[in-house]
């Protein structure tokens with residue numbers, strides 16, 4: 182659908198939360214291929230991607246189109262919505278809200294395949310239940326890595342000597358509990374469609390949200406978050422779901438070849454002390 186509004190997505194492709202967005206764009210055909218993703222090309226002129234790169238030397242972001250940088254202080258992903266009629270630009274700052282907006286505005290293109298959000302109001306609310314508890318699990322994962330990974334103390338705000346094994350293990354257990362909740366709440370849709378998002382035919386917003394986390398944490402910390410404290414058995418439905426997700430047509434070209442994780446971010450599982 183062509184929109185009169187001009188949209189800009191500021192994406193650091195290599196990152197954690199931006200992955201949620203580009204998984205969505207590739208699945209819905211809004212970006213035609215991983216090669217186009219790297220160039221920031223979409224199939225709709227009203228949707229632009231301004232790719233971000235980490236400037237290690239200067240300690241900030243560089244933008245593929247420097248004339249249109251993300252708003253000061255925004256994290257990535259961020260979406261700008263510019264109305265040429267009024268000259269006003271508004272912003273959406275959270276990955277979960279950006280997905281909802283994109284699906285509302287661009288989700289009904291025929292070529293885009295099935296809807297990524299359900300129609301039934303209870304399914305819609307349950308999808309948000311699931312994404313909400315996923316986000317709590319992601320918060321837990323951040324506390325775990327801050328306490329478990331010495332090298333992160335350079336920027337995490339937790340000094341090396343203040344890192345705590347108890348805090349790390351507590352956060353990891355909290356994450357496993359929240360992921361078990363996701364698995365339980367999605368049990369019905371996992372059984373009927375194979376996906377986490379209730380009431381959709383194919384992968385939906387909850388699926389993009391969790392797959393991004395699973396992938397990024399493995400790439401960066403050599404951490405399979407579905408291993409759980411009790412081993413793989415506990416989250417085995419999520420293990421099977423992730424294998425299914427990796428079967429999506431764009432996965433290999435994008436995740437194994439195009440968006441290559443920077444070596445300086447590949448800390449490996451040895452980086453985790455607990």
Ligand SMILES: N[C@@H](CCC(=O)N[C@@H](CS)C(=O)NCC(=O)O)C(=O)O
Nearest residue numbers: 196197198256257258274275276277
């Ligand atoms: N809750 C945010 C988190 C976004 C986030 O933390 N993004 C990271 C990159 S993956 C980032 O931009 N960090 C730098 C910053 O916060 O300035 C979301 O879901 O979009």
